[in-house]
């Protein structure tokens with residue numbers, strides 16, 4: 405039996421995930437980088453949070469540490485009531501498999517499997533029987549019913565990413581982490597994926613955390629957290645694309661977008677952008 409079985413009761417008031425004094429340091433000496441610098445964050449159940457910030461501000465590191473894909477240097481990352489640092493590798497794998505959904509920029513579908521087989525693959529591997537009613541709801545909400553027998557090569561990029569989203573949600577995880585899920589998509593396909601993520605939160609009660617560079621994508625969320633230099637420096641509720649864009653410009657008054665180095669960064673230093 406795993407140390408974190410799927411049926412573990414969790415208080416509905418406990419956030420789906422939370423970080424306390426999260427610190428992540430890469431390298432040593434001259435190459436030392438503080439990617440996360442004492443981050444406190446709650447991801448409440450049934451909410452859609454976008455994480456934004458300049459390139460190198462720590463967005464992916466925060467997501468990876470919260471999702472148990474990377475270890476922290478200091479502080480605690482919790483999924484529900486479980487402190488990830490107390491788990492060994494096996495327990496961590498089981499927790500990720502049973503309680504966390506992932507969507508990445510690359511769809512990561514298996515080419516030889518149909519869309520439906522890809523969606524249920526994690527559960528098949530885990531020996532878990534899909535909840536038919538839930539699976540039907542996911543498939544219908546994501547609009548994939550007519551494509552279930554297709555292989556990834558027979559699907560558009562947007563459809564493939566929607567399969568990846570359905571796969572992340574099929575096991576009814578406690579939280580879904582999405583890292584630039586629309587990064588490879590045109591704006592219309594991206595909107596379909598974002599619409600699905602938003603509906604999974606509003607209509608299906610899921611919890612979604614999404615890293616994005618795109619103010620339009622962030623506007624689908626209930627709140628946006630802004631990171632700079634490994635710290636959460638601002639929060640915006642009920643964001644609009646325009647307000648998010650305005651806020652991002654504060655990081656980069658030259659208007660070069662959030663991937664650009666800050667105005668005061670030395671030339672050629674693209675490694676560690678952020679508000680100073």
Ligand SMILES: Nc1ncnc2c1ncn2[C@@H]1O[C@H](COP(=O)(O)OP(=O)(O)OP(=O)(O)O)[C@@H](O)[C@H]1O
Nearest residue numbers: 430437439458459460461462463464465466675676
């Ligand atoms: N494996 C690693 N080894 C060394 N440094 C790392 C590693 N991963 C990330 N970093 C550094 O940590 C800092 C934060 O990186 P992170 O990828 O979290 O930023 P980000 O905000 O997601 O950036 P981007 O928007 O460009 O994806 C950066 O300075 C980065 O160079």
